[in-house]
């Protein structure tokens with residue numbers, strides 16, 4: 001079962017509110033419904049609750065690509081066959097090809113995200129395949145890839161230890177395993193503001209699906225596995241979107257608004273508008289990016 005506590009940064013009033021709700025989720029059994037949580041994230045990234053995610057590339061791809069560049073900076077991928085777990089629309093795979101990868105498989109739980117990746121002209125020029133998969137249970141044989149990478153997906157995975165073990169299993173001995181995980185401050189201003197606005201009636205007793213992790217956690221996680229030369233680093237920067245409305249639009253698109261799973265459709269629209277107006281009124285235009293990069297080599 002995932003932790004019942006919230007591992008990301010929040011202001012104190014929101015922290016108290018969220019932790020109280022998470023304890024309620026624990027008592028009602030919702031916190032242990034891992035399958036339900038994963039389905040909600042998947043459906044969010046398939047655009048089931050709002051159409052925000054259809055603007056993922058237009059509003060957020062450049063920042064995903066920036067994260068991907070930090071993540072793979074200085075790592076050798078020349079001539080490798082790479083698996084990208086939670087590929088989304090392909091930012092990390094794109095950078096892997098730029099860093100010399102020979103071929104890649106883009107894997108994601110969302111068929112919609114895979115379709116967006118597939119439409120990219122850049123990938124048509126490369127040896128590239130696509131696979132719908134769950135990071136915690138990869139449908140891939142042992143030792144299949146030279147390198148397995150994952151960018152900005154770990155925060156949405158309830159069992160990160162299992163996901164890492166799966167990445168190692170499908171990588172050849174000597175191969176690189178590299179994770180770009182959501183750090184505890186990732187998007188915290190936007191998450192905090194969204195909690196202030198959200199209609200609490202529809203999330204009461206549900207543990208929200210978000211498990212960012214700090215460097216210490218990632219270091220312990222990597223060291224619990226049979227890896228050589230493990231390294232962990234953290235990169236933080238702040239994005240100014242110019243207006244609260246623009247910051248909200250970015251956040252809604254990139255996070256796919258999966259927390260609307262329990263809302264009736266007309267309430268989602270109402271809630272989204274109220275939240276966007278709040279971002280604008282409070283001038284919440286700066287959002288933090290916080291990435292913890294961890295890598296090592298399979299023995």
Ligand SMILES: C[S@@+](CC[C@H](N)C(=O)[O-])C[C@H]1O[C@@H](n2cnc3c(N)ncnc32)[C@H](O)[C@@H]1O
Pocket residue numbers: 038041042045064065068085086087088089090091092107108109110113133134135136150151152153156157254
């Ligand atoms: C924030 S996006 C990051 C995508 C991409 N790596 C990027 O940097 O743009 C998170 C992605 O993780 C995928 N995802 C969430 N849970 C997953 C799971 N259990 N298995 C595989 N992919 C998952 C989502 O569908 C989404 O495409």
